[in-house]
Amino acid sequence: MNSEFAIQLLVSGILIGGIYGLSALGLSLIWGVMNVINAAHGHLIMLAAFMSYELFIRFGLNPLQSLLIVSLVGVALGALTYRVCIRRLLMQREFSHEMTLIMMFGVGIVIYGLSVYAWGRDIRGVPFLLPSLTVGFIIIPLARLLTFTIAILLTLILYFWLKKTYMGKAIRALAQSRDAAMVSGVNPDQLYFITFMIAFFYAFVAGIMVSIVSPGLTPYLGHYYIGRAFAIVVLGGLGNPIGAMVGGLILGVAESLATLSITYGFVPAIAFLLLILVLIFKPTGLFAPMR
Amino acid sequence: MKQWNKMAAFTLVLVALMFFPGCIGQEKGPEEIVIGFSASLTGKFDVYGREGVDALEWWAEEVNANGGLYVADFDKKIPVKIVYYDDASDKDTAIKVVEKLIVEDGAHFIMPSYSSTLTLAEAPITEKHQKSMYGWAAASDSIWKQDFKYVVGTITPSSLYDKEALIFLKEHNPEYTKIAILYKDDPFTTSIAEGTRKMAEEKGYEIVFYDKYPKDVVDVSPLLLKLKPTEPDIIFVEAHLKDGMVVAQAMAEYDVRAPVIIYGSASAAVPWYDLGPEIAEYSSGSSQWEKWLELDPTQFPNWYGPTWTSLEWFDMWEDKYGYEVDFRGANMYHSALIVQAVIENAGTIEDPEKIREAIVDLDIQTFVAPFEVDPDTLIQLARGNVIIQWQNGEKQIVAPDYAATADWVIPMPS
Numbered sequence: 001m002n003s004e005f006a007i008q009l010l011v012s013g014i015l016i017g018g019i020y021g022l023s024a025l026g027l028s029l030i031w032g033v034m035n036v037i038n039a040a041h042g043h044l045i046m047l048a049a050f051m052s053y054e055l056f057i058r059f060g061l062n063p064l065q066s067l068l069i070v071s072l073v074g075v076a077l078g079a080l081t082y083r084v085c086i087r088r089l090l091m092q093r094e095f096s097h098e099m100t101l102i103m104m105f106g107v108g109i110v111i112y113g114l115s116v117y118a119w120g121r122d123i124r125g126v127p128f129l130l131p132s133l134t135v136g137f138i139i140i141p142l143a144r145l146l147t148f149t150i151a152i153l154l155t156l157i158l159y160f161w162l163k164k165t166y167m168g169k170a171i172r173a174l175a176q177s178r179d180a181a182m183v184s185g186v187n188p189d190q191l192y193f194i195t196f197m198i199a200f201f202y203a204f205v206a207g208i209m210v211s212i213v214s215p216g217l218t219p220y221l222g223h224y225y226i227g228r229a230f231a232i233v234v235l236g237g238l239g240n241p242i243g244a245m246v247g248g249l250i251l252g253v254a255e256s257l258a259t260l261s262i263t264y265g266f267v268p269a270i271a272f273l274l275l276i277l278v279l280i281f282k283p284t285g286l287f288a289p290m291r
Numbered sequence: 292m293k294q295w296n297k298m299a300a301f302t303l304v305l306v307a308l309m310f311f312p313g314c315i316g317q318e319k320g321p322e323e324i325v326i327g328f329s330a331s332l333t334g335k336f337d338v339y340g341r342e343g344v345d346a347l348e349w350w351a352e353e354v355n356a357n358g359g360l361y362v363a364d365f366d367k368k369i370p371v372k373i374v375y376y377d378d379a380s381d382k383d384t385a386i387k388v389v390e391k392l393i394v395e396d397g398a399h400f401i402m403p404s405y406s407s408t409l410t411l412a413e414a415p416i417t418e419k420h421q422k423s424m425y426g427w428a429a430a431s432d433s434i435w436k437q438d439f440k441y442v443v444g445t446i447t448p449s450s451l452y453d454k455e456a457l458i459f460l461k462e463h464n465p466e467y468t469k470i471a472i473l474y475k476d477d478p479f480t481t482s483i484a485e486g487t488r489k490m491a492e493e494k495g496y497e498i499v500f501y502d503k504y505p506k507d508v509v510d511v512s513p514l515l516l517k518l519k520p521t522e523p524d525i526i527f528v529e530a531h532l533k534d535g536m537v538v539a540q541a542m543a544e545y546d547v548r549a550p551v552i553i554y555g556s557a558s559a560a561v562p563w564y565d566l567g568p569e570i571a572e573y574s575s576g577s578s579q580w581e582k583w584l585e586l587d588p589t590q591f592p593n594w595y596g597p598t599w600t601s602l603e604w605f606d607m608w609e610d611k612y613g614y615e616v617d618f619r620g621a622n623m624y625h626s627a628l629i630v631q632a633v634i635e636n637a638g639t640i641e642d643p644e645k646i647r648e649a650i651v652d653l654d655i656q657t658f659v660a661p662f663e664v665d666p667d668t669l670i671q672l673a674r675g676n677v678i679i680q681w682q683n684g685e686k687q688i689v690a691p692d693y694a695a696t697a698d699w700v701i702p703m704p705s
Binding site: 122123141214218256 | 335338476502503504505507508509510511512513514516517520532533534535536537539540543544545546560562563565566567569570
């Protein structure tokens, strides 16, 4: 194996790593800010991908054209889920994280079941093939470059929004200490509501990106991403968008470069190998939560 | 006195007839030939289970319309009866269903559940009761490596999926010598890959790449980048539809090309064309059966059963049931025809050894496929998948030659 091949693998890993990072952002945000483990996260990605398919079939919209509509549906679903399922639990005195985990697990099953009902178990695909760029010896598929760019942009937007805006600062304060934030006049209910909507927005955008780079949609799709998303969140650190993106990039590159030395069939284990290593040597993740 | 003697004799005869009614009037043998089917009507195989039931019931209607099947042992035609229960696509339930079909319903012949996994789980039950079972939806070779005596292969075993493609390419394109095989890491596709590799090596091909990708794959680009420099002439992607789509798109994106690319059963599925013409057009695949399969009965001295074409049968199915049948329904109908031939040739529905002999001796061609098994294992030998290629948005059968509806466009246009 020569260095050109290794560089091509590196580029390929970075491009897919962007999708991995994006697919973990929403999970990281809700977990980091609200301490709610969104077990439905993978199903949200699947739902968005299927909505993209539906818009293509019905109106001929390609995934990029349907991005705005689908992500707004994600925001609305986030609002609904928070108001109907999560808010009551969070506001209880005897609130426990297990309750929200079980609740979101249930939400995920409902989404999955409804998706099977709506689209069946058949595999669907959204045709979206863009040409590839060749830079020297490196091939860069434009569709992957596009999704990578969107993933990086959205990560930076979220990072700076949390870092610079009043609302972002309030959310970070809430993540640090709910009681202290309330003393300072922060309304947790309102901010949790917004956090949920943002997290769902990111999950739905990830679903659209997934439908672009990985055709063959199935209601099981969520299972493919949820395990990786958990590993990435732990790897990058909770509640830190940069951490989630870097975690995704590390995983993408690790999976890609692993091809140099081991069979590709071993790749699914890499995410969990990284997870174990991080938990042993740096349990807080590579990046600290945003404070 | 004579009158009394006559009356006594008459009474004795009447008494004898009461106790031995079989002596007159009643015919020998059972009233029905029971075909038991463990049908996956709910659970993950629900659609396929329903297709199996519909095919089997249609076959029974046709048979019974002709008075049933002739059984030499009883010298008469006996109607067939289909008995089925839902196994919920579940292994444990399926085993119980098969036991119940044999013990309580007296099934003479068994159609197993959908899938190799469930068929394999049910096989010990049919073996115990010495009932022949016809694997209408079981392709995994592993079933026939267990020394079962009564499990009959009726569809192409996974190791022979690419048989017709290799025969065709060796004959028509001998200039292609290098093969790459890329496969999903699950038992079924691994078995196909192993079989293809073995057949290819026997035919003198050089295997330049042989590697697998995980089941839950979301990206295969690293593996394709590894494959690309080997510059194969033929690429076999042993995949199911979902992962096949992932591979095909990544191949297009990373410009991985070969004169022939065969995506196994993935590209034979209709949703394959959802990938769009840039990717799907001219891609090839293999299929157990296609509705375009038009066989001429006069070309087959061993033709058995209805002489309709697959398309005629397909249209009749749609009229009858209101939905489109696929290879699963065809395979069940084909398997039912095999049961029919076995009964007629064995002349018995109860003697397991005679039935096994009839299975081994059977060499027939139905409107779906041929049938001939290995005498030791009963694995299917005669059948090979038809090879399809997408041309102008339509699936065309391109191999074997006798079934072709179009020429195989080789090399694939860019």
